[in-house]
Amino acid sequence: MSGISKNKIKWIRSLQLKKNRETEGLFLVEGEKMVQEAMMYCKNQIQYIAYTDSFVSEHLADFEHQLVSEKELEMISSLKTPNKALAVVQIIKSRPSIDNQLVLALDDIQDPGNMGTILRIADWYGIQTIFCSKNTVDCYNPKVVQASMGAIFRIQLSYVDLTKWLKACKSTIYGALLEGENIYTKETLSNGVLLMGNEGKGISKENIEYINEAISIPRFGKAESLNVSVATGIIVSEFVRRQSTN
Template identity: 65%
Template sequence: MSDLSKNKIKWIRSLHQKKHREELGLFIIEGEKMVAETLVYAKDSIELIAYTNEFNIGQFDGESFEISIKELEQISLLKTPNKVFAILRQNKTNSSIDKKKLIIALDGIQDPGNLGTIMRIADWYGISDIVCSKTTVDCYNPKVVQASMGAIFRVNMHYLELEEWLSNCSLPIYGALLEGENVYNETLSKNGVLLMGNEGSGISTSLIPLINNPISIPRFGGAESLNVSVATAILVSEFFRC
């Protein structure tokens, strides 16, 4: 335990930006529940913990600082910071993609809450890999990390040239399209790729010819669309239900 210097605060605040997170291979988590879980499940990935006297840090040998609420407010991204703030190392293992399982492919998901929620769905169903276009929001964005509820530690995220990868993946590609086949009537393969598009514009025109199996969720009411994380949940469930 030592004091948090002005330089350290400046350095921590630089991690609010994606550019610096990437350069340094670090990311931020906040709040009692999240940090407590990380101390149990992913202690080795912790770079630094800054905590107020309300947080019980227990046994932790890495770099840590007991700070005031005012200091916590200075480094936090939250409106109402919650007791503790930690910096973790990004998981940079270039793990291969498990093609025997369902893979989720995301084309330009923009909303951090949506990406985090989709990671949490993948984590629930035991999906190992999510492949993302480079236009998809950064999975180490603090709002994504928060919404993922720990999935960031269990689901492998791959940012890549999506068109190239889909062209070469040799798997059935299921694409969520409004004019796709009624998913409730389809026999779905156990392995394959489920491709989901951007919140506003859907799947990119260039990727549509790569879809072997266009699928859709039938609509019975008046809504124009479903939220992309909700649609992902319903479609993923169809792959696992039988």
């Protein structure tokens, strides 16, 4: 028989809130595939796995695990339709290096879907490092974790005082601005920091002054802007295209 204690339910649910994730240094990973990826990429960070009998894994014995009913999984899940497993995973704070690579800097990205999608773009293109302003949505927010499709396990994220960080940064800082230089015709796009701004307000005033190279996706139609995750995808694509075909 399964049987998850009230305290465990309370503990897991509490991790849906940022302040509790910060105090405990833990976050939630949900769904069959995501839990399997966590088992592969964050083996040493997994504290607990709850799973239903339809979850199949040969490696469960390596972790603290507990069989739960569908109903119990629903009780601890943040998803509308929970899917076979949930893991509690330790947050590791990293101090990633930024030399000789393209890194992203995110200035107050608010939407969890956008944040997760940007992580996925970084993961696709082999970007290993993202710096976020303190007001950027928490990357351990369950919605971000889900939208990242596993990228959260492979990318080093660091929340910093972004203005201070940009000021001290020795790499070229590229900033995506509507009035920047056309990325298609700009002579060089080399490794450095790509700074992307908030969904509505763009890059904040105090950070704009640290941009070394203002860049822009040229517009051919009438839309006022592109979604920030789409813009990130297009600009990163252009950086990588040039590096990979030169």
